[in-house]
Every structure is written in C-alpha cells, then in structure tokens.
Amino acid sequence: MAKTKPLVIGLTLILVASLGFNIYQWNTTSSLTQQNQLSLERQEMLHQLTATQNKINDNLIRLDGALQTACHKLSTVGLSGTQARTILSELVANNSLIVNAATADVKDVLVAVEPSNYSSIEGQDISLQEQNLQLHQTMRSAMSNMIPLVEGFPGVVMVAPIFDGSGKLIGSLSIVVQPSLLVQQSITPASEGVTQYSMWAMQSNGTLIYDPDPAQQGKNLLTDPIYADYPDVQSFTHRVAAEQSGYGSYQYYDTNLDNASKQVVSKEAYWTTVGIYGTEWRLVVWHALDP
Structure with a gap:
C-alpha cells in the first residue's frame, strides 16, 4: 500500500500536467x-x-471624359440653340449618373439646361458656387463639395471651361451628380x-x-x-x-x-x-x- 501511494500521486501529477498542457494548447490554437x-x-x-x-x-474619370467631349462639341456650336441642347441631352441620356447638364456664359449665368424639366433655372447666376470660383482661378475643370443647388436639392457639380477655336473662354459646361x-x-x-x-x-x-x-x-x-x-x-x-x-x-x-x-x-x-x-x-x- 505504501509503494502504491507514490505511484498514484505521480500518475495524478502527470494527468494534471497533461490536462494543463492540453488546455494551454487548446487556448493557443483557439487564439491563433x-x-x-x-x-x-x-x-x-x-x-x-x-x-x-x-x-x-x-466612374469619375468617365464623367470627366464625357464632360470634355461635350465641351469640345460646344466650342464649335455655341452655348445655346438646338445643336447645343442636343449635345446636353445626349450627355445626360448616355450617363445615368448625370442629373442634368447646363451651359453658362462667361459671367456664370445659366444659358441652356437639359433635360427640359430643369429649364426653369435658366438665367440663374451661379458665379458664387465654389466650383465656378475655382474654374475662373485655374481655367481648369473643377468639382464642388456637396452643396445646395439651384435645382432645389443637394449634389455635387463638375464644371469645365469651353473655349472657342481661337482659345478664348466663351463659357462653361457643368453637370450635376448625386454622390450617394x-x-x-x-x-x-x-x-x-x-x-x-x-x-x-x-x-x-x-x-x-x-x-x-x-x-x-x-x-x-x-x-x-x-x-x-x-x-x-x-x-x-x-x-x-x-x-x-x-x-x-x-x-x-x-x-x-x-x-x-x-x-x-x-x-x-x-x-x-x-x-x-x-x-x-x-x-x-x-x-x-x-x-
């Protein structure tokens, strides 16, 4: 009986150590x-x-490409008239992200807007909008932050300058996009x-x-x-x-x-x-x- 007791104790210690190692290994494996x-x-x-x-x-690059292409076309036909409105209408129709497109003169007064359900904003002055201020400072394309628009809802505006054949600024083309x-x-x-x-x-x-x-x-x-x-x-x-x-x-x-x-x-x-x-x-x- 006296010889058995140390053996039992030894086996118990081995069992406890083994159990402890298994728990440690499980915790380590679980953590990993x-x-x-x-x-x-x-x-x-x-x-x-x-x-x-x-x-x-x-998508932003594609919008820019469409904007620049339309500007090039408008440089030869002008800011208003049937041909200009056709260019604006096609720009909107071919790009689902564009809400509307508009030309403005050098004083940033809207000249033509398409689709026609936005025509009520023609004649409005947008010279204080941030993208137009930036355009006149740099003579390069600009995009606004989200701003309250004359259309009556918030959105962002991408705008690009329009030059005639001699390189003279004749106005700008802007497109309204809902960033969401x-x-x-x-x-x-x-x-x-x-x-x-x-x-x-x-x-x-x-x-x-x-x-x-x-x-x-x-x-x-x-x-x-x-x-x-x-x-x-x-x-x-x-x-x-x-x-x-x-x-x-x-x-x-x-x-x-x-x-x-x-x-x-x-x-x-x-x-x-x-x-x-x-x-x-x-x-x-x-x-x-x-x-």
Missing part, C-alpha cells in the same frame, strides 16, 4: 484561429475597399460565401455623401447633434479627414437609426481616398468587432 479569422476578415475588407475605390475613380448614387453603384459585391462589409463616404469636412442609412445621409459627423454623445465618432472622423488612408476604430450603432433593435458596438475600419480635380472624398469600410 481567431487571429487568422480576423486577418482574413481584414484582408477581405481591404479587398472590397480597394475594388470600390477603383470603381468610383473610374455614384458611390452606391460603385460598391463592389462580395464573392459568394464572403461577408459584404458596410461602407460610407464623406467629404474632408466630415459631411456624409453616402451612408446606407438614409437618416444619416448628408449629416456632418463633426457637428450634427446625433453624433454629439459619441466622441469616438468625432475622433475617428478627424483622423479620416486628416489622413488619405488608414485604420482605426470607433463606437456607434450597428444598424440604421430607425431600427428599434440597434445597439452601440465597437467597429474597426479602414479608409482610403477617391476624387478628381483635386476634390477628395474619403471612403470607409467597417465591421463590428466581437464583444
């Missing part, structure tokens, strides 16, 4: 699995972000079986130009009262505005504001930059971190 899963999620987030960034920039639609149509769908991560986009001043939640569309992340109780949102927004790309985290609701089951969650996010003519937007992809 979680890290690998998180790494895969982040890779997919970056893939979706980059693909969408490329599509947005491609441009971003939404550019979001790259995830592959089958892969999580589709949510995205939003903002101007460098913190104004949301796209958000899946209609209630947040057009809100300013830095100044709107709905974000006042969430300092993480404002800190993150300041970083996004200041840096062209990066990674960060913040806390906010996990779904639309009108959803009764919404909860505040921790989110991790990557962002990058899109834009044209020197005007930049920030594109952000995020997902909720596990509690």
Whole structure:
C-alpha cells in the first residue's frame, strides 16, 4: 500500500500536467484561429475597399471624359440653340449618373439646361458656387463639395471651361451628380460565401455623401447633434479627414437609426481616398468587432 501511494500521486501529477498542457494548447490554437479569422476578415475588407475605390475613380474619370467631349462639341456650336441642347441631352441620356447638364456664359449665368424639366433655372447666376470660383482661378475643370443647388436639392457639380477655336473662354459646361448614387453603384459585391462589409463616404469636412442609412445621409459627423454623445465618432472622423488612408476604430450603432433593435458596438475600419480635380472624398469600410 505504501509503494502504491507514490505511484498514484505521480500518475495524478502527470494527468494534471497533461490536462494543463492540453488546455494551454487548446487556448493557443483557439487564439491563433481567431487571429487568422480576423486577418482574413481584414484582408477581405481591404479587398472590397480597394475594388470600390477603383470603381468610383473610374466612374469619375468617365464623367470627366464625357464632360470634355461635350465641351469640345460646344466650342464649335455655341452655348445655346438646338445643336447645343442636343449635345446636353445626349450627355445626360448616355450617363445615368448625370442629373442634368447646363451651359453658362462667361459671367456664370445659366444659358441652356437639359433635360427640359430643369429649364426653369435658366438665367440663374451661379458665379458664387465654389466650383465656378475655382474654374475662373485655374481655367481648369473643377468639382464642388456637396452643396445646395439651384435645382432645389443637394449634389455635387463638375464644371469645365469651353473655349472657342481661337482659345478664348466663351463659357462653361457643368453637370450635376448625386454622390450617394455614384458611390452606391460603385460598391463592389462580395464573392459568394464572403461577408459584404458596410461602407460610407464623406467629404474632408466630415459631411456624409453616402451612408446606407438614409437618416444619416448628408449629416456632418463633426457637428450634427446625433453624433454629439459619441466622441469616438468625432475622433475617428478627424483622423479620416486628416489622413488619405488608414485604420482605426470607433463606437456607434450597428444598424440604421430607425431600427428599434440597434445597439452601440465597437467597429474597426479602414479608409482610403477617391476624387478628381483635386476634390477628395474619403471612403470607409467597417465591421463590428466581437464583444
């Protein structure tokens, strides 16, 4: 009996040590699995972000190409008349992202606008709009931030100068674009079986130009009262505005504001930059971190 007791104790110690090692190994394996899963999620987030960034920039470049082509045509036919209106109508008809197209004279008074349901704004002075001020400073194409338009809704305006055959400025051509639609149509769908991560986009001043939640569309992340109780949102927004790309985290609701089951969650996010003519937007992809 005396000889058996040390043996039992020894076996017990071995069993405890083995159990402890197995628990450690399981914890280590579980931790590595979680890290690998998180790494895969982040890779997919970056893939979706980059693909969408490329599509947005491609769409902006296509809009610029259409704008320049129309300017070239207008340089020979003038700012008004049947031929000019045909050029404007075709510009809108061939580009689903364009709301309307308009010519303006050298004093930035609208001359012709198509489609015809926007003709009521002809004759309006748009000389104080930011994109026109920039155009006259540089004599190059410009794009506004999201602004209240004479059409009666917010949007962005891309404008280009029109020169005659001798190189003299005779006016400008502008197109109105709704950035929310441009971003939404550019979001790259995830592959089958892969999580589709949510995205939003903002101007460098913190104004949301796209958000899946209609209630947040057009809100300013830095100044709107709905974000006042969430300092993480404002800190993150300041970083996004200041840096062209990066990674960060913040806390906010996990779904639309009108959803009764919404909860505040921790989110991790990557962002990058899109834009044209020197005007930049920030594109952000995020997902909720596990509690």
